[in-house]
Amino acid sequence: MSEHRTPPPVSTMLMRGLFxxxxxxxxxxxxxxxxxxxxxxxxxxxxxxxxxxxxxxxxMSGSLxxxxxxxxxxxxxFTLLIAIWVSAMDMILAxxxxxxxxxxxxxxKLIVAFAIIISRMxxxxxxxxxxPCFWDGLGMGLGFLVGLVLAGAFRELLGxxxxxxxxxxxxxxxxxxxxxxxxxxxxGLIMALFNWVDxxxxxxxxxxxGGAHG
Amino acid sequence: MxxxxxxxPHEILVEGAxxxxxxxxxxxxxxxxxxxxxxxxxxxxxxxxxxxLTTAETLNSQDNYQLTAKGVDQPWEIAPSPLALVxxxxxxxxxxxxxxxxxxLGLCVFFGVSRNKDTAIGMGVTFTIVGLLSGMIAWALNTxxxxxxxxxxxxxxxxxxxxxxxxxxxxxxxxKVNPILHKKFGIYLVLITTNxxxxxxxxxxxxxxxxxxxxxxxxxxxxxxxxxxxxxxSCAIEKVNMAPVPMVFKGLPVAFIIAxxxxxxxxxxxxxxxx
Numbered sequence: 001m002s003e004h005r006t007p008p009p010v011s012t013m014l015m016r017g018l019f020x021x022x023x024x025x026x027x028x029x030x031x032x033x034x035x036x037x038x039x040x041x042x043x044x045x046x047x048x049x050x051x052x053x054x055x056x057x058x059x060m061s062g063s064l065x066x067x068x069x070x071x072x073x074x075x076x077x078f079t080l081l082i083a084i085w086v087s088a089m090d091m092i093l094a095x096x097x098x099x100x101x102x103x104x105x106x107x108x109k110l111i112v113a114f115a116i117i118i119s120r121m122x123x124x125x126x127x128x129x130x131x132p133c134f135w136d137g138l139g140m141g142l143g144f145l146v147g148l149v150l151a152g153a154f155r156e157l158l159g160x161x162x163x164x165x166x167x168x169x170x171x172x173x174x175x176x177x178x179x180x181x182x183x184x185x186x187x188g189l190i191m192a193l194f195n196w197v198d199x200x201x202x203x204x205x206x207x208x209x210g211g212a213h214g
Numbered sequence: 215m216x217x218x219x220x221x222x223p224h225e226i227l228v229e230g231a232x233x234x235x236x237x238x239x240x241x242x243x244x245x246x247x248x249x250x251x252x253x254x255x256x257x258x259x260x261x262x263x264x265x266x267l268t269t270a271e272t273l274n275s276q277d278n279y280q281l282t283a284k285g286v287d288q289p290w291e292i293a294p295s296p297l298a299l300v301x302x303x304x305x306x307x308x309x310x311x312x313x314x315x316x317x318x319l320g321l322c323v324f325f326g327v328s329r330n331k332d333t334a335i336g337m338g339v340t341f342t343i344v345g346l347l348s349g350m351i352a353w354a355l356n357t358x359x360x361x362x363x364x365x366x367x368x369x370x371x372x373x374x375x376x377x378x379x380x381x382x383x384x385x386x387x388x389x390k391v392n393p394i395l396h397k398k399f400g401i402y403l404v405l406i407t408t409n410x411x412x413x414x415x416x417x418x419x420x421x422x423x424x425x426x427x428x429x430x431x432x433x434x435x436x437x438x439x440x441x442x443x444x445x446x447x448s449c450a451i452e453k454v455n456m457a458p459v460p461m462v463f464k465g466l467p468v469a470f471i472i473a474x475x476x477x478x479x480x481x482x483x484x485x486x487x488x489x
Contacts, residue, residue: 028466031321032410076378079407083371091367109417112374113410115322180316181477188463188470195462 007132017139023116024147024187025194030114034151035183037104041164044152045145046100050089050108052141055117057085059137062125078121079112086111116140151186218290220275226267227259228290233283234258234265241269244278244291251279276302296427302487303431308439310486313411315477320411320440325469327405327444334448338441340402342434345412348380349433352416353426366420373416381407411436446476 007013021027024034033051037043061081069077090108093101101108111117124136153163159178161169176182218228232239234256241251252270259266273279276298281290294302313319327337352373360366385403388396406412415436419429450472459468 028325029322031325032319035321036318079374079378080371083374087367087370090370106414106417106421109370110319110410110413112370113408113413115408118408179478179481180318181474181481183318184470184474184477188467188474191470192460192462192467195467199462 007128007135010135013132013135014139014142017136017141017143018146019143021140022143022147022194023140024144024151025191027116027119028191029116029119030144031187032110033107033114034147035187037107038148038151038155038183038186039159039178040156041149041152042100043104044148046093046097047104047107048141048145048148050093051111051114051117051144052138054082054085054089054111055120055141055144056134056137058082058117059120059125059133060130061085062121063128063130063133066126074122074126075118078118081121082117083112116144147190151183151190154190155182155186218281218292220273220277220279220292220294221266223272223274224269226269226273226279226281226292227264228267228281229259229261229264230290231263231286232256232265233285236267238284239267240282241267242280244280247280300427300431303428304435304438305486307432307435308442309480309483312439312443312480312483313414313436314440314443315473315480317414319414320409323405323409324440324444324447324473325466327402328447328451328469330452331445331448333402334444335441336399337402337405338437338444340399341406341409341412342437342441344380344384344403344406345415345437345440346430346433347384348377348412349415349419349429349436351380352376353419353424353429353433356416356420357426360420369417369420370413373413376416377412378407411440443476447473450476 008016017023019026023029024031030051033047037047058078058081062078065077065081066074086109089111090105093108094105120136120140125133128136155177157163157168158174159172159176159182161167161172174182177186217230218226221227226241236253236256239253239256241253242249243251251273254268254270257266257268258264267281276294278294279292281292307313311317314321314324323337327333355372355376356369360368360372365372381403385396385400388400388403415433418424419432422428424432447469451469454468454472463471
């Protein structure tokens with residue numbers, strides 16, 4: 001693991017997180033926040049940004065320390081690295097965005113347990129140097145952010161008739177989608193949409209359907 | 215000292231020397247001690263030296279109340295029985311606020327292992343036991359060390375550390391003590407670390423300042439609720455695998471739709487209350 005692989009071009013690293021390996025709809029990792037905080041765009045955006053920052057910082061710091069840690073204990077070390085960044089992020093958000101933090105605070109703390117972050121450290125940071133890790137983290141984080149905002153926009157528009165807190169429709173079309181159950185339906189439908197786009201573009205679906213990586 | 219308890223939605227049974235005059239009695243909820251609840255009448259109870267208070271407001275036997283009277287030094291503390299408290303927390307966290315279906319936690323593992331009944335049961339059992347242990351250890355650490363030392367900002371790091379150590383320790387001990395059991399459940403142990411519920415339980419306990427009994431109830435209820443959700447889901451998934459699902463919905467999308475339907479039906483539990 002000591003020598004670095006040649007990193008793929010920056011555009012590939014960025015686009016991979018956004019579509020081909022979108023953490024939510026393709027890899028199906030870290031689904032809890034995707035369903036939980038997307039009742040409005042604002043909540044989704046805030047958690048998305050938090051994950052983006054933690055992902056970039058963790059990937060980079062993971063890459064920095066990979067030579068000095070014993071591979072056998074890399075998982076606990078990575079977990080601690082993530083926990084440190086999450087604690088910092090948690091305190092910053094609690095201090096500056098108190099009102100949204102009240103709603104999504106628990107999920108900010110739970111970023112520690114999000115599989116996407118540790119899996120990127122394991123798959124990418126262990127093999128690449130700091131700068132490619134920054135781009136990879138940024139791509140994955142952006143993919144996560146876009147996923148959360150997409151689901152948030154869908155649910156807020158249908159559930160509350162507004163986007164970003166600004167009323168667009170004079171009525172609430174489908175109150176169901178902001179209920180707990182609606183979150184599951186939304187993510188399921190968007191996942192199916194991703195699959196449908198893929199089929200239209202002539203790709204073959206991975207066996208067992210999209211996002212079967214659990 | 216005298217005893218007092220809520221016997222019906224409008225009555226409190228008090229034992230001890232109470233002035234038989236409603237105006238000199240003050241009843242408050244312990245959570246907001248500034249707002250007195252009106253006492254309408256004081257009647258002698260069935261036993262000697264016991265009284266039956268009637269209140270205008272509806273009382274909840276799960277709440278804490280405080281009763282003071284003029285001329286009596288010691289106040290009466292009215293609290294639900296410990297067993298009732300634990301039971302209501304368990305029901306609350308397993309059914310009413312099921313961690314999977316209404317709090318959306320632990321979804322990665324939930325969708326990962328709900329593909330057949332055997333793995334679902336294995337994961338459910340393992341998770342309930344480890345979750346209960348880690349919940350109690352985390353609660354103890356938080357109450358004994360972190361809060362008195364004002365180290366609350368270390369909560370995330372401390373709790374994830376406990377979970378990681380506990381999972382490793384259980385794995386090692388089980389491997390030595392019972393290799394057959396380890397062969398069966400060892401794989402689920404490793405997966406537990408990536409389950410958000412195991413971290414959410416101590417965090418929720420710490421935020422709400424739970425007592426030991428409440429922490430016990432939440433840890434156990436979370437595990438039982440997760441096991442129930444896993445089992446239900448695996449039963450449904452086994453059936454869906456035989457059904458002609460549209461191609462783009464195969465796999466996870468349809469699993470999400472089913473989870474949504476379960477979440478809808480779990481809404482029905484919101485009326486459940488321990489009396």
